[in-house]
Amino acid sequence: MRYSEMFLPTEREVPSDAEVISHQLMLRAGMIRKLSAGVYCYLPLGYRVIRKVEQIIREEMNRAGAQEVFLPMVQPAELWQESGRWEHYGKELLRFRDRHDREYCLGPTHEEVITDLVRHELKTYRQLPKNLYQIQTKFRDEIRPRFGVMRSREFGMKDAYSFDADEEGAEISYSKMFEAYKRIFSRCGLKFRPVEADSGTIGGSFSHEFMVMADSGEDGLVFCSSCSYAANLEKAEVHPPEKENLDAVEELPLTEVHTPDIRTIEEVCAFLGVSPREIVKTMIFSADGKPVAVLVRGDEEVNEIKVRNYLGCDELELAMDDIIEAITGAPRGFAGAVGLRGRIIADNTLINMRNVVMGANKEDYHLRNANPGRDFQIEAFADLKIARETDDCPRCGKALSFARGIEVGHVFKLGTKYSKAMEAVFLDRNGKEQTMIMGCYGIGTGRTVAACIEQNNDENGIVWPMPIAPFHVIITPVNMNDSALAEAAERLYGSFAAGGFEVLLDDRDERAGVKFKDADLIGIPIRVTIGPKKLAEGKVEIRLRDTGEVTAVPLEEVENYIRKLISGKMNLENSGSAGSE
């Protein structure tokens, strides 16, 4: 490709509305342009990278035995009503009507469509297992799209769906995808980590997220310093403390204390001279419209995902002030368990609580020495808090580490959630009807590219790993008006292209500095600089984008030299964390 002919509008200034580095660089490098909130155009440079990622995904999915299909983006409401998600998916599902007033939605994911397809065609255990995947544009009407293509409303995704006759088969399908994902992200040159995850609205029993390690990531990650435990912070389990024998601890008399306008934990601590550990925080939630009080220790935070999963509700939100007043009889800031009307559940950390401070359910009053059993009843203790540095690994008890990551892939064991609801059944070898066991497996393609940039950039721009670089090599003659340089560049360009390299020839009539800046910005791994001094010696300079290392190479050796460089940087396929196959 000739730079002079390419649609590659680079920007030297940082766009003001781009927050994260990958978004800034994708805009500056001319990879994407925004059309509307959370909706982006991919320009040639950006789309080349997307296609590289897609190709790696295809190769690995096919290798793992999956077959590519292409499903509709526009989906009829009936299918979603059948699975129950027309009701439960919420406002993220973009719904509309056609000219006949029939209801449709834009596909945010394709479980319904694929299950419908498969139930009509697969009838016997002999036809199972099957794994079908597609690379498709999805639409989710995100409340707040942000970070460019990292969290957009319209986005590219590879989604795969497995159908098995039994649990063992489903297990195998899952682990095949798990291994394929490790290979895919390794080949993309990413530093990543699979973690246990909550399965969210997709549902199912068990899931892993593939997280690209990045400080700008939206997800908190927890992993054990000693064993292999790793989980999304949303999911990270916390072991209950040892149950202590509290018989020796005297239950002191419950006392009401006047605490004028003292609401927060900090204020209560300061006012009463106690530590947050001695306080019980009473959070009032509305679970599918019904109030529930969740108790946690004053120094802990409620993990709403855990609460939602424990209660088995669809919607969970902090209750509005009117609900708080209705069940506590006091304004926000003075809620407590004593005399509270409604369900009360408590985090495990509180199983040994004795003589604690909590709100009095009365404006400007708190209680000292509240005790469960005597003063209030707790329906159940459960793991409901957010894991912290002070918590131990739930598997081995050693210290936990925390990091941030970007979710680029997610594998789910769905079980029979969709196959049951939509009657995807087959006959087993005894002629008996069985429900198919499903799995689903997603990879965000645009997000993978953005995550890659988050990990691979410097002050000058993007630093592409070779396997997904939009071009392998850029040829930069420092002056197009010097015919010797221009001709040498043309000859190299011809031989590189014939040699199968993906090469960009910067034939623009620009000063060397401009070309160097652009080459760095768009992140091409190898730059061949053609300048007058070296050319007079029959040499060109080869500069590596990642290390900045420069080598002078004789013209006749350049092609071989670069061939070796490229294949050397492509070998991520066989590197460390790639799969075990």
Place this chain on the structure above:
RNA sequence: CGGGGCGUAGCGCAGCUUGGUAGCGCGCCUGCUUUGGGAGCAGGAUGUCGCAGGUUCAAAUCCUGCCGCCCCGACCA
């Protein structure tokens, strides 16, 4: 949806408080010079000042409504 902010040339911004018909840098076009890390000089083009209504002799500027975008929160493969 709640809170905050922004909308002026392709991009980044000033002008708005105190109304008088729009400016800077970068980019773009022409010419000359220059040519190894975002060149210099000279000349030039480019604006429904987000939209609609109102106040006024006069509105980018004041008022009202709407739209779009960004940030924080709630939400989320």
